[in-house]
Amino acid sequence: MKGFRWILTALVVAAPLAAQASCETVKADINQKIISNGVPASGFSLEIVPNDQADQAGGQVVGHCENDSQKIVYKRNGTESDTAEPASTGTSQDAPSS
Template sequence: MKIHSGVLLAVLLALSGQALASCETVKADISKKIVANGLPESGFTLDIVPNDQVDQAGGQVVGHCENDSQKIVYKKVGQDDSNTVPDSAGSSQDSSQ
């Protein structure tokens, strides 16, 4: 029984690591799209935040991950009054929202 529990724990840890990696993958894809639209990487930030902290993060939600439990928030650096991001910069998951 101890071996079975150990294997189960190892699988759960591996899956949790993959869930984080998937958020990082979505974030990287969105970043590439924003850069392809002409904004340098130093001109914006993308933050992964839990759903319940989106309001405190400020910025614009441009993606989601981990079964929609995390949001990816875009903020333009140096211009507080303009947080617009091109429609094509979001993930394909966001196109229906």
């Protein structure tokens, strides 16, 4: 019975550490997927924020962790002009005829 109590106590102590580790694991997985899609690692950042602060983080929520109490927010690095679609997008066939 003492062994069971010791294991139970160890699990209770380790649970918060495991939850944080799982958040970091989810963030790392998302990071790798973004890089695999051709975005350079210097072109974005991921931030873990509490659920109630996700709107103020100024980015796009791309994941969640810790029983949905934390959000992972994606922010694109660079200037404003980097995030805008270039005017030269498309071909001359796409331009309206006059």
